[in-house]
Amino acid sequence: xxxxxxxxxxxxxxxxxxxxxxxxxxxxxxxxxxxxxxxxxxxxxxxxxxxxxxxxxxxxxxxxxxxxxxxxxxxxxxxxxxxxxxxxxxxxxxxxxxxxxxxxxxxxxxxxxxxxxxxxxxxxxxxxxxxxxxxxxxxxxxxxxxxxxxxxxxxxxxxxxxxxxxxxxxxxxxxxxxxxxxxxxxxxxxxxxxxxxxxxxxxxxxxxxxxxxxxxxxxxxxxxxxxxxxxxxxxxxxxxxxxxxxxxxxxxxxx
Numbered sequence: 001x002x003x004x005x006x007x008x009x010x011x012x013x014x015x016x017x018x019x020x021x022x023x024x025x026x027x028x029x030x031x032x033x034x035x036x037x038x039x040x041x042x043x044x045x046x047x048x049x050x051x052x053x054x055x056x057x058x059x060x061x062x063x064x065x066x067x068x069x070x071x072x073x074x075x076x077x078x079x080x081x082x083x084x085x086x087x088x089x090x091x092x093x094x095x096x097x098x099x100x101x102x103x104x105x106x107x108x109x110x111x112x113x114x115x116x117x118x119x120x121x122x123x124x125x126x127x128x129x130x131x132x133x134x135x136x137x138x139x140x141x142x143x144x145x146x147x148x149x150x151x152x153x154x155x156x157x158x159x160x161x162x163x164x165x166x167x168x169x170x171x172x173x174x175x176x177x178x179x180x181x182x183x184x185x186x187x188x189x190x191x192x193x194x195x196x197x198x199x200x201x202x203x204x205x206x207x208x209x210x211x212x213x214x215x216x217x218x219x220x221x222x223x224x225x226x227x228x229x230x231x232x233x234x235x236x237x238x239x240x241x242x243x244x245x246x247x248x249x250x251x252x253x254x255x
Contacts, residue, residue: 009040016043016063023059025052032232036060044108050089053078057092057100065095077103085115111165121169127182130162134186142190150190151206158186159214167218180211 017036020026026035027046035056037044045060047053061071071094078092078100092100104115105122112122137153162182171179187199187208203209226233 019063073098077106079106133158167222
């Protein structure tokens with residue numbers, strides 16, 4: 001059985017993309033429009049300036065009104081990335097006078113993007129999700145199940161919450177260390193030890209690799225799938241994706 005509703009909705013809302021693509025505002029890379037990204041009813045608009053962003057918002061809003069849809073201001077936000085990200089910007093305003101405010105952090109498709117000098121993501125919510133899942137599991141079976149069972153539950157139920165979307169996020173060394181600490185501290189609790197080195201040895205014995213290795217593997221799989229697709233993103237970023245795959249392969253060999 002095939003569920004057609006996502007495909008039909010994509011066709012229905014595709015005119016929004018066409019309208020933004022045909023205007024002279026927004027962002028382009030190698031002559032391809034990079035001003036709008038859509039996944040179901042989640043729309044991400046990119047622009048080089050606040051005035052361009054306001055213009056794209058008008059185009060998007062006009063087309064949505066024609067489709068008998070509207071922008072949910074309560075679920076919408078503006079985020080600034082670049083050298084002047086700390087400067088105060090004018091708020092974007094809809095046709096009916098509603099304001100879309102600027103924020104320091106925004107959630108898009110489960111990933112938290114930050115207002116910063118360069119593109120960056122937050123890992124704090126990922127760590128909270130991991131701790132929530134782990135504490136629920138450990139609180140119910142941690143004292144009655146074997147360590148092997150608890151570790152398998154951690155790998156199947158907790159690690160996906162921690163690693164979700166991180167393969168596409170630029171992570172600093174301090175972020176990787178903080179993510180790895182989350183896993184190490186969990187192994188300390190499972191095996192009732194205080195030594196970090198013993199916890200890391202337990203991780204290796206139970207097939208739980210360092211967090212940086214897991215993320216590199218996920219990134220390699222993501223880039224390989226992207227390289228096999230016919231998407232515009234692959235067409236535009238083919239040179240960079242091929243280079244990153246080569247770098248990741250070298251890193252995996254060194255590990």
